[in-house]
Amino acid sequence: MKNYSIWNEYKMARYPRLEKDIITDILIIGGGLTGLNTFYALKDMPQKILLVEKNKLGQGISSRSSAKITYLQEGIYQKISNFKKAQAYYEANIEAMQNYAKIIKKEKIDCNLEIVKSILKAYQKKEIKKIKKEEELLTKFGNPNKASSSKHFYTYEGIFSYVIHPLKYLDAIAKLSLTKKHQIYEDTGINKIKRKKDYYLCYTDKNIVIQAKIVIVASFYPNFLYPYFFPLKCSLERSYLVALKSPNAYLSSINIQKPIHSLRYYQDYVIHVGNTHNLSNYQNIFLEGEYVWSNYDIMTFDHLPLIGYLKKNLIIATGYNTWGLTGSMLASLVIKDLINHKKNKYQKLFNPKRWSIKKIIKYPYHILMYIKAYFKGNIKRCPHMGCPLIYNDLENTFDCPCHGSRFSYQGKYIIGPSKKNLK
Template sequence: MTDSLWVKTTELPSYPPLREEIRADVAVIGGGMAGILTATFLAKAGLHPVVLEAEQVGSGQTKNTTAKITSQHGLLYAHLIEQFGEDLAQQYAHANQQAVSQYRTLIAEQDIDCAFTLSPAYLYSTLAEEPLVQEAQAARRLGIDASFTRHTELPFSVRAALRFDGQGHFHPLHFLKALLSSLEIYEHTPVLSIDQNQLVTPHGIVNAEAVVFACHYPFINSPGYYFIRMHQERSYVLALENAGNMEGMYLGIDESGLSFRPYGTYLLLGGGSHRSGENTAGGRYERLRRLAQQYWPKSREVAAWSAQDCMTLDGIPYIGPFSSSTPNWYVATGFQKWGMTSSMVAAQLLTDQILGRKNPDAAVFSPQRFKPSASAKMLIEETAHATTGLTKTFFDPPRTELETLPIGHGGIVEYNGQKAGIYKDEKGEIFVVSVKCPHLGCQLEWNPDEKSWDCPCHGSRFDYKGNLLDNPAQTDLPHK
């Protein structure tokens, strides 16, 4: 994976690690969009937040987003009305519409130069129109400006499309950078443990009245049990030059549907989504490259990267109190590939909850919700995935021999009489790691597109040397 277009065009300030014991009104764990926005709103409300970031600000999922600011989140609203009723569906729609408006307001008030552009957002299908007709009807019932159409700017014909007006896109790291100067931030400060409201880091301690987990995937397993209620998915993006001009943002609802959005003279082409740990065959980037050449033969690739997203049981983020047994702990996770609007929703909801203010849209996002008709099937599937991953660790034999592993490839082999993960680089050098995920012990799988070891159970990821890339795991892999 190379750096995203956002990373290539941004230099963020750096901050020191925490090296003392301090007090704060709120400790925000995570320096991505959700954490920084939450800290910004808390500070505006007169509280003293501190942000604790394990690596660097914006270095997690925020740097890899496609940065669509939209309340159009796939085929969602018809599902919400059916499963949760119109009142809760209305809360979700209103919260996300407000999030789009709040971005516009904040950017205008602070005169933030982040290439914010109003843009319609489209869902499209090359196969069927009825799902889009139903989604259009549902969206309009909830007060969203949605219209059914068959006309798009796409380089291929579609059966049908659904257009949401008044949406937008921006440069996420330019926006994030503008918010940092007023905040107290500590980088390279992972939270190792929390005892009630005391947070322990490698070289310091924070005593806080409230704690916000805005670190993508909560790293504490109990209470909350978020590892049972979420999985993670990866998707892939190319940034292209000379790929024509588009005004709108597009997302295909078909199984192999693509994502499109413009950024200045560039076009972002995305797709290839899969559950983390389920890409042993690879080829996701290559498919996008073939399509880019098919649709725009004169286009040129300037960046390629991937993103990882937490997916909840029922398709709604978990935003609110962390658990019933941890007063003053809060969480924002499970953003379902819509991290920009969900981050703004989380910042506003959590600020209201910490201040004791009632927010009319809070119920639909409650982490304590469970509706069997919407969640039971997915809960069974998540349990099955975890069981399979654990079983492989103990019972699956190695899949190849070290001598037969090709140059530039990784695989699970027998090494010194034990099962191990091996990667042979282009020079033939061998890198050996454990394939047992340090989170809960599931067997890792090789991802040839990223040259990484990925967990199919809960989405932890490690590079070929064993260095941690994505949580919920908190430690590197043992390696030789």
């Protein structure tokens, strides 16, 4: 059994570390789907653009997803309480899907793109009502498809989904975006950002200074942005993934509500996602498969991503509620318009400064869970904020149940907001 993501069998190109102070027009922090989709979207701009990655490109959350590109996202449209917002999010997802297809075709990217049947399933009777509700909304949005019952399930079959190999896609768009003025640096993490006059000074972990007019924070968990990142608005949700040998069925499916069972196929494997739980409610799981790994994502209070300006010339994009392939593509389109001073129709919907007392009221629950997690761990303390770590038996890692930093069993930093290895 391999305790890492099936995508990690593919080795992406490597990039140098930033060795000296530098001045740039635009700095993108983070080389996952958000950072690289944005780097690609800005590729024809004449300005100087740097992308810096703390670790290696694509090795964060993006390397561990199931990499479906779909608008059928569990029962998301009924969770977004406002009809107009739900419709706008649906249209945004369709636009993101079309953009992937356009880029992959135009650039002839070999990333195992497949167009597959896209299915929402009800496993239990109580879920049927929810499928009907989702169908009703999708019909109102103009989607022509209908729900139906088969021998074992009640299903809604969507138009289609795309599935890709995420690291092959990221590797290709990184290479396609490089020019003399657009550069990538790996092993270059940003620890601190300071506003000065009309620019930002960004300090790396080696104390090298990057001066940038515009900063785009695409680091998934923007730990160095306190107090702009509101813990009240977000929580972390973890799931486990298993890849098993199976003939391809050319479909992608998910059920409408938790507990999640999500499937997609890749070559002669089926990838299953399940065992979803709040990260702070830590559960060690025992699974068997040829590849077994886990992943977590930032869930937002209103089920919509956080994309846009936090303050002058400082942009953030995160909070994709486990739908970051479409979410990161949307981020790249919104950010491109923001930088070019063009109005974007989703700008208000994704505004990261939005707030709703009514919805945020339930979030103190998550804070209580984190406090509980703080006392639950018993092994080592995370260098990020001192949370005790929990040993993850399945992947042989030390995991932080509060903010998601992860370390190998030898203490080497793998992922998350920590700036250091374990001692």
